[in-house]
Amino acid sequence: MPKIFSMEMILEPWPWYLAGPLIGLVMFLLIFMGKKFGMSSNLETMCTICGAGKKSDYFNVDWKASRWNLLVILGAAIGGFIGAHLLSNGNAVNISEETVLNLQELGFMSAGEAYLPERLFSLEALGNFESVMILLVGGVLIGFGARYAAGCTSGHAISGLSNLQLPSLIAVIGFFIGGLVMVHLLFPIIF
Amino acid sequence: MIGIFFGIVMYKSEAASWFRIYEMFRFDSFHMYGIIGSALILGIIGVQIIKRKNLRSFFGDPIKIASKERGFKKYFFGGIIFGLGWALAGACPGPIYTLIGAGYVSVIVVLLGAVGGAFLYGLLRKKLPH
Numbered sequence: 001m002p003k004i005f006s007m008e009m010i011l012e013p014w015p016w017y018l019a020g021p022l023i024g025l026v027m028f029l030l031i032f033m034g035k036k037f038g039m040s041s042n043l044e045t046m047c048t049i050c051g052a053g054k055k056s057d058y059f060n061v062d063w064k065a066s067r068w069n070l071l072v073i074l075g076a077a078i079g080g081f082i083g084a085h086l087l088s089n090g091n092a093v094n095i096s097e098e099t100v101l102n103l104q105e106l107g108f109m110s111a112g113e114a115y116l117p118e119r120l121f122s123l124e125a126l127g128n129f130e131s132v133m134i135l136l137v138g139g140v141l142i143g144f145g146a147r148y149a150a151g152c153t154s155g156h157a158i159s160g161l162s163n164l165q166l167p168s169l170i171a172v173i174g175f176f177i178g179g180l181v182m183v184h185l186l187f188p189i190i191f
Numbered sequence: 192m193i194g195i196f197f198g199i200v201m202y203k204s205e206a207a208s209w210f211r212i213y214e215m216f217r218f219d220s221f222h223m224y225g226i227i228g229s230a231l232i233l234g235i236i237g238v239q240i241i242k243r244k245n246l247r248s249f250f251g252d253p254i255k256i257a258s259k260e261r262g263f264k265k266y267f268f269g270g271i272i273f274g275l276g277w278a279l280a281g282a283c284p285g286p287i288y289t290l291i292g293a294g295y296v297s298v299i300v301v302l303l304g305a306v307g308g309a310f311l312y313g314l315l316r317k318k319l320p321h
């Protein structure tokens with residue numbers, strides 16, 4: 001058999017033209033299972049499980065109906081473990097030269113050498129108040145925004161736009177306005 | 192199983208990397224646009240086929256793909272808030288779990304924030320423009 005796929009290729013980072021169609025495949029597998037592809041609704045389910053229904057009717061839903069989606073994110077975590085520890089031969093992300101230079105100016109020395117910036121995500125950074133606040137505030141914005149907009153990247157940018165939904169286009173335009181403001185206007189102030 | 196597959200794809204495509212998200216918002220690389228764009232083109236074609244041929248699920252039920260509720264403000268403002276967080280923490284709600292699974296303990300802080308953010312939305316929902 002000719003060697004089209006080698007283990008080496010799997011261990012390397014996957015190119016976009018492989019990853020994109022595979023994400024499409026994930027969405028269709030979920031659709032054919034009678035489910036939908038959307039990750040952020042799990043955040044709500046977790047609130048419900050923790051008893052948030054007592055504080056707001058919004059969380060008064062039967063979370064057991066969303067159990068399948070919790071299994072998807074459990075799988076996503078297991079997949080992360082497999083991807084990082086069994087299917088990778090290093091975790092440097094080969095971002096573009098310009099991005100590396102720009103990040104080094106901002107003080108992100110691990111740019112181009114790590115999977116996540118050490119300054120924010122290393123264990124030592126957990127002892128740094130500023131880093132922890134950045135992660136926490138980022139998380140709150142993600143959770144609040146995703147539920148306000150009723151969807152995130154998977155629910156709007158992939159599922160919603162695939163179904164040619166105008167609301168999803170509005171949301172994705174919003175994602176980009178927010179992202180561009182953060183990176184170009186707020187990052188120079190924060191970092 | 193689908194989740195595991197999704198997690199591997201997220202990690203291996205580097206879509207779960209803070210650096211890739213930052214690079215995307217600086218328009219320095221085609222990588223993320225290629226991922227989202229190719230998933231989307233396949234998605235649009237597939238959804239059209241499902242609708243036109245009335246395909247059924249693996250269990251034989253008709254497939255219903257719900258339309259999104261109409262509206263502008265909630266999608267626009269919610270989207271902007273999400274975008275701010277996406278760029279700051281460099282993770283969206285799927286990859287958060289992937290990164291925790293990969294062993295990045297500090298991403299648990301992002302997850303706690305995100306659950307707190309969803310809770311906050313539930314509390315404030317009636318006061319927000321939708």
